[in-house]
Amino acid sequence: MKVDSSYTRLLDFLEKHAGRKPVSFHMPGHKGSGIFRRYGYDAFLENLMDMDVTEIPGADNLFATEGVLKELQERYARLYGARRSWLMVNGTSGALIASILATVPRGGKIIMSRNCHKSVFNGVRLAGAIPVYARPELMTEYGISGQVTRSEIRRCVAENPDAAAILITSPNYYGICSDIAAIAEIAREAGMILIVDQAHGAHLKFFRGHSSAEEQGADIVTNSTHKTLASMTQSAILNLCTDRVSPEIIEEQLQVMESSSPSYVLMASLDINARIVEDHGGEVFGEWQENLEYFYGEAAKIPGLTLIGMDPETGATKYPFDPTKINIDFGIHGLELEEELNRRGIFPELITGNILMCMTGIGNTRADYDALLAALREIGKERAAAPKLQSRFAQASAASNAQPLPGKLHAVPTSHRKIKLSDAAGCVCAVSIIPYPPGSPLVCPGEEITPEIIDYVKLLKERGEKVMGIDANWEITVGVEE
Ligand SMILES: Cc1ncc(COP(=O)(O)O)c(C=O)c1O
CATH class of the missing domain: 3.90.100.10 (Orn/Lys/Arg decarboxylase, C-terminal domain)
Structure with missing residues (x-):
C-alpha cells in the first residue's frame, strides 16, 4: 500500500484510509470498530449521530454529576482503586493542566521531568508556576530519555523544599517507567503532591506483573484511555488517589479547562471501555500479553533487528518497562522503515532517529502482530540482499538522538x-x-x-x-x- 498524500479533503482521505483496512500500531488503542463488534456494541457504532446529545433529562451533567455520569465515574474509581475519577473529553492534556492549576499556587514551584509532554509546560505557564527540571536518565546506547531516578528527585526536593508538587511522566513515550513507589515516598515525606502523567499506561493496572501509578502511591494520575484502551480519541480518565487535594478544587479547574459541551459520544465510549475491562478484562488483557510475548519471541529471530527495552530471550529489562510499546531499530532511519511498513499497510506511532515505535493497544489482534512480523521479515531479507543501498535520510546515531x-x-x-x-x-x-x-x-x-x-x-x-x-x-x- 502506498501512502497517499494527494487528498485535499479530509473526509475523502479518511474514507479511503478506513477502506484499506490498515494495520494500526498507532493511537487510538481500540484500533477501529473490531473490538466494539467483538463485545456486542454494534448499536453504538450504528447510532453514533443519534447519541450525540446534550444535557437532556436523564443524560446528567459532567460538571454537576448526579446520575449516569456519576455512576460511570464511580465505576472508574473502583476499576483504578481511586478515591475519585473524572471523565475527560479533552484528553490527558486537559487533565494535566487542571491538576497543575489545582495544586501549584501562582508563583509556586513544581518539580517536573524535562521530557514532559507539552501540555505540562502549558499548564505550568497558565498556573504562573516556576518549573524546576528533573533530568531523566539518558539511555546512551539509543540516545533516548529513560527513567527519572529517585536520586534525581531527591536532589530536586533537597534544593527546592518549597516546591508544591512533583510531576513525572511514566511510562514515557518508549514505555520506560520510573520507580513511582519510591518517588511517592519522597513526595509524601516532603509534603509535596505527586502527579503522574500515565497517559501511556492506562492499561498497567490490568496487566499481569505490572503496577500502576495509582497502586504505587501517586496522588493524582492521568490516563489516556484512548491511547491504549478502547475509548475514543480525546477521552481520558483523571484519578484522584489522595485526601491531600480537594476534589472540589480539581472539579473547579476541570470546568476551566474543558468544553461546556462535553461530547456524549466520547463519554459513551468511556462507558463501553469500562464495560469491556469489567466484563472481559481477563480475556482481553490475557490475549494482549500473550500476543506481545509471541511477538517479542518471533521478532528476536529476525537478523539485524534490535528491540529496545526488553531482552527477547529472557524477557528481562534493565528498568521497569511497559512492553506494549514495541521499539524497533533495524539499523536504518526510522522514516525509511516507516515507509516500508506503510507500503505494506502498517502504520506505526513515532520515530526517533533509527528507532521506530509501534504502539500496541487493546484492539490489536494476533493477525496484526503477524502482519508486522511478516513485514519485518521481508524488509530484513530485502536489506540483506541489497546491503549497499544508500539511505535517503541522514543516518541517526545514538548520540545524535540526545x-x-x-x-x-x-x-x-x-x-x-x-x-x-x-x-x-x-x-x-x-x-x-x-x-x-x-x-x-x-x-x-x-x-x-x-x-x-x-x-x-x-x-x-x-x-x-x-x-x-x-x-x-x-x-x-x-x-x-x-
Ligand atoms: C506523555 C504524554 N502525556 C500527555 C499526552 C497528552 O495526552 P492526550 O492526547 O490524551 O491529551 C501525551 C500525548 O501524546 C503524551 O504522549
Missing part, C-alpha cells in the same frame, strides 16, 4: 519577531520548538536558544522529522529586546 538543554531562563517575551534559525543563538524563544511526536518541548518561551539547540533542530529537519515552531523557511519566533 536532546540538548536550552540556555538561561528569561521572562516570556511580549514582543516578537521572526528570525532564521541559524541566526537565533542567544535569542529568547517566544514560540515553543517541539519535535513531534512525541511532543516534549525542546525550548519553551522565555528560554534562551543555544548553538547546540540550533544544530539539533537542523539535524532533526535534515533527518526529515517533524518539528513544531519552525516554518517552511526555517524561521522561528523569538522575543524582541525592549
Whole structure:
C-alpha cells in the first residue's frame, strides 16, 4: 500500500484510509470498530449521530454529576482503586493542566521531568508556576530519555523544599517507567503532591506483573484511555488517589479547562471501555500479553533487528518497562522503515532517529502482530540482499538522538519577531520548538536558544522529522529586546 498524500479533503482521505483496512500500531488503542463488534456494541457504532446529545433529562451533567455520569465515574474509581475519577473529553492534556492549576499556587514551584509532554509546560505557564527540571536518565546506547531516578528527585526536593508538587511522566513515550513507589515516598515525606502523567499506561493496572501509578502511591494520575484502551480519541480518565487535594478544587479547574459541551459520544465510549475491562478484562488483557510475548519471541529471530527495552530471550529489562510499546531499530532511519511498513499497510506511532515505535493497544489482534512480523521479515531479507543501498535520510546515531538543554531562563517575551534559525543563538524563544511526536518541548518561551539547540533542530529537519515552531523557511519566533 502506498501512502497517499494527494487528498485535499479530509473526509475523502479518511474514507479511503478506513477502506484499506490498515494495520494500526498507532493511537487510538481500540484500533477501529473490531473490538466494539467483538463485545456486542454494534448499536453504538450504528447510532453514533443519534447519541450525540446534550444535557437532556436523564443524560446528567459532567460538571454537576448526579446520575449516569456519576455512576460511570464511580465505576472508574473502583476499576483504578481511586478515591475519585473524572471523565475527560479533552484528553490527558486537559487533565494535566487542571491538576497543575489545582495544586501549584501562582508563583509556586513544581518539580517536573524535562521530557514532559507539552501540555505540562502549558499548564505550568497558565498556573504562573516556576518549573524546576528533573533530568531523566539518558539511555546512551539509543540516545533516548529513560527513567527519572529517585536520586534525581531527591536532589530536586533537597534544593527546592518549597516546591508544591512533583510531576513525572511514566511510562514515557518508549514505555520506560520510573520507580513511582519510591518517588511517592519522597513526595509524601516532603509534603509535596505527586502527579503522574500515565497517559501511556492506562492499561498497567490490568496487566499481569505490572503496577500502576495509582497502586504505587501517586496522588493524582492521568490516563489516556484512548491511547491504549478502547475509548475514543480525546477521552481520558483523571484519578484522584489522595485526601491531600480537594476534589472540589480539581472539579473547579476541570470546568476551566474543558468544553461546556462535553461530547456524549466520547463519554459513551468511556462507558463501553469500562464495560469491556469489567466484563472481559481477563480475556482481553490475557490475549494482549500473550500476543506481545509471541511477538517479542518471533521478532528476536529476525537478523539485524534490535528491540529496545526488553531482552527477547529472557524477557528481562534493565528498568521497569511497559512492553506494549514495541521499539524497533533495524539499523536504518526510522522514516525509511516507516515507509516500508506503510507500503505494506502498517502504520506505526513515532520515530526517533533509527528507532521506530509501534504502539500496541487493546484492539490489536494476533493477525496484526503477524502482519508486522511478516513485514519485518521481508524488509530484513530485502536489506540483506541489497546491503549497499544508500539511505535517503541522514543516518541517526545514538548520540545524535540526545536532546540538548536550552540556555538561561528569561521572562516570556511580549514582543516578537521572526528570525532564521541559524541566526537565533542567544535569542529568547517566544514560540515553543517541539519535535513531534512525541511532543516534549525542546525550548519553551522565555528560554534562551543555544548553538547546540540550533544544530539539533537542523539535524532533526535534515533527518526529515517533524518539528513544531519552525516554518517552511526555517524561521522561528523569538522575543524582541525592549
Ligand atoms: C506523555 C504524554 N502525556 C500527555 C499526552 C497528552 O495526552 P492526550 O492526547 O490524551 O491529551 C501525551 C500525548 O501524546 C503524551 O504522549
